[in-house]
Amino acid sequence: MKLNRLAISEEGFIFDPETGNSYTVNETGLKVLKALRAGQSPSEIAEALSEEFEISVPEALRDVEEFLESLKRFRLWEES
Amino acid sequence: MIKVAVSGINAVDNPGPGLGIIKGLRQGKIPVAPIGLAYDAMEPGIYLDHLVERAYLMPYPSEGEAPFLNRLLYIKEKEGLEVVIPALDAELPLFIDLESRLSAYGIKSFLPTKEQFRLRAKDRLQEVARRIGIKIPQTLAVTSIKELEEALSELSFPVMIKGLFYKALKAYTPAEAQQYFYSIAAEWGYPVLVQEVVEGEEVNVVGVGDGEGGHFGLLAIKKLWITSLGKIWTGVTITHSGLLKAAEDFVRAYAWRGAFELEVIAQDEDLYLVEINPRFPAWIYFAVGVGINLPERLLAAALGQEPERSWDYPAGKLYIRFTDDLVTELEVFQHMVTRGER
Known part of the structure; x- marks a missing residue:
């Protein structure tokens, strides 16, 4: 998976050593990225976010999917 | 000394x-x-x-x-x-x-041999790319306005209009393509090349071939910031495994001797060869700065010594050009x- 090759800093700076591209994410984006790398599914991540931010699971899932869309756009994420 | x-x-x-x-x-x-x-x-x-x-x-x-x-x-x-x-x-x-x-x-x-030097001609890229297992953007060689029109009907805009050895201009309309065709033909002669624009990351690799199929080190980079002339101003080292493999295959296939630079567009897993330069690029100090002193290794080779061959380098080293x-x-x-x- 492309996500595994990314260098992710605690400040939310992401560097792709294959393409040289860099990105920034906010704190939540960083959490989602780390969870994806740890092998969690979007619904598992949404559940964790819903608990942490006190929002409904569908709302959290929508946000996670939106984030995944951005990753897809940057060719960093492929649906398995 | x-x-x-x-x-x-x-x-x-x-x-x-x-x-x-x-x-x-x-x-x-x-x-x-x-x-x-x-x-x-x-x-x-x-x-x-x-x-x-x-x-x-x-x-x-x-x-x-x-x-x-x-x-x-x-x-x-x-x-x-x-x-x-x-x-x-x-x-x-x-x-x-x-x-x-x-x-x-x-x-x-x-230095490269005469035959190796000839590979840099843009009408030879297809054969080089095929031999090292990568692609090239669809390219048509034209020598007249009629042929240009035929080429344009096969490709979609924008297209690159290129001289055989130098110069590349991006044309967005048939009128622009025609104008660039005339100016490049006047400056660099025929054929003029019409090339599809491949979207992707522009990446480069520099190295020194040992003339026997091996090399004295490679460095891959991506240009982050370029001048209006397309020259690098800021860049970053990358470890694109496909690109580095293509460079090693290139050196092996042609037993390349001396310095070279490959310009490539990376689109997901696909690589498109755009240019071969049979010499060091102007950003060669980048290699020195990350510990691969290619100029010194080339000097050693010229002197008949065995140069160092190690070329481990980290991705994410930054190159900054500045004026003085x-x-x-x-x-x-x-x-x-x-x-x-x-």
Whole structure:
């Protein structure tokens, strides 16, 4: 998976050593990225976010999917 | 102290590789006294005496072999020149033709062969790409407006209009394509190439082939910020495994000898070969800065020594080019104009 090759800093700076591209994410984006790398599914991540931010699971899932869309756009994420 | 002549000391807005090469040589273990070869008395390297010990004006390669050879032999006589590292496309055919004669006079170099040099022609890219297992953007060679129109009907806009060796312009309309066709044909002759624009990441790799299918190190980079002339201003090292493999396959397939740079577009897993440069690029100091002193390794090879071959480098090292100022005496310019040397 492309996500595994990314260098992710605690400040939310992401560097792709294959393409040289860099990105920034906010704190939540960083959490989602780390969870994806740890092998969690979007619904598992949404559940964790819903608990942490006190929002409904569908709302959290929508946000996670939106984030995944951005990753897809940057060719960093492929649906398995 | 090895006396090494280096050309391309024109550190201008379209910089030559010479000063980067010299900085690398000076940082290497082999003690060197760099001699700058210039084609104009205003080339900045002439005035940078902390880098360039002595500087000489050269006759243009278009003046032919005899004046060029005589000038190099004159420098040999005056300075004890031992090695020459040419860095400009236009002079390379002469240096390649003269390599064995210069070597007999005690001036060594480490250059591609004539056949290897010919691979840089853009109408040869297809065969190179196929041989090393990568692609090229769809490219059609045209020699008339009628052929241009036919080519344009096969491709979608924008397209690149390119000279066989130099110049590339992006055309968004048929009128623009026609205008660029005429201007490139007038400047660089026929055929003119019409090429599909492939979207992706522009990545580059530099290396020195050992002439036997191996190499003395590779470095892959991505240009992050370029000037209006397309020249790198900021870049970052990358470890694109497909790109580095393509470079190793290239060196192996052609037993490449000497410096080279491959320009490639990476689109997901696909790589498209765009250009082969048979020399160091102007950003060669980037390799030196990350611990792969390719200029020094090329010098060692020219001297018949076995250069280092390790080329581990980290991804994410940053390259920053910057401008600088210097104030000096008119005398230096005067010497270059009147004597052709300083």
